[in-house]
Amino acid sequence: MSGYVISVTRFRVRSLRFLPFFLIHAQRCLAQIRRSDGYIAGALRRDRDHAYWTTSVWRDEAALLAYVTGGAHRNAMPKMSEWGDEASTVRWAQDSGGVPSWPETIERMRREGRPLPLRHPGPAHAGLGFAESEPSQMTLI
Template sequence: MTSAAYQLAQVNIARLKAPLDSPQLKDFVDALDPVNADADTADGFVWRLQSEAGDATDIPVFGDEWLIINMSVWRDANALTAYMYQGRHREMLARRREWFEKLQEATATLWWVPAGHRPTVAEAESRLLHLRTHGPTPYAFTLRTSFPAQGAEPVALEVPEGLGCSA
């Protein structure tokens, strides 16, 4: 059971196999607006990171121009997974290897935020690096190994030593 005082933040990153304007990524780029529109109207959706272009493909992450970021806030894990594994988003997940490299390290993490908080890219990078270093904890976890909202860390983040963004 989720506390209404907290909402679930998620971030995932992907390394492009080709430039966004390449023929190889055309289907992915063409699907961005419809998939984002589906998210915007999904039950339990709260917020998503986006630039003036309406998506987040031009927002830098980890100082790597080949990485793209997707970050959003949801009511809870059930709302997030209901969106992720149905409709257009599910179709895109099935095709992700056409567009993105398979990375060895974790590329997605979840964490609880106080209702109304909008996470920053630096916060997401910190959470992802923490997951890579320590595995799932209340600070950064996965859908398979999750923690209740009551275990959420305070928003005033203290980045663990050595895990700061070098960008």
């Protein structure tokens, strides 16, 4: 990939009983991302169906990989497999360091995304057939 690397994740909590634990780990990952060398910008979106999106812009693939394989993110990933019923990711390169729009992000996820391994996948997981959902909160990170 050349240019800036865009990384998008979508994670849907399968039960409200896991939500507090997920949110604790999400806060730790946000703290890690803000300190990460090569992190440019990002955005978060929480949908009404308990799906959580992250979009992050990175200087290069090496910076993104260092974040994904280290610290809080590395510690959280095994737990996400148990707590989610839908999880997916997509990456692409773009010339600018700006955060893509949510419509572009969602369209890319549907077209180019890949499901992540889960212990309890829901019926929409494998085909990325996630439902349209209104955002209940969106913020820049």
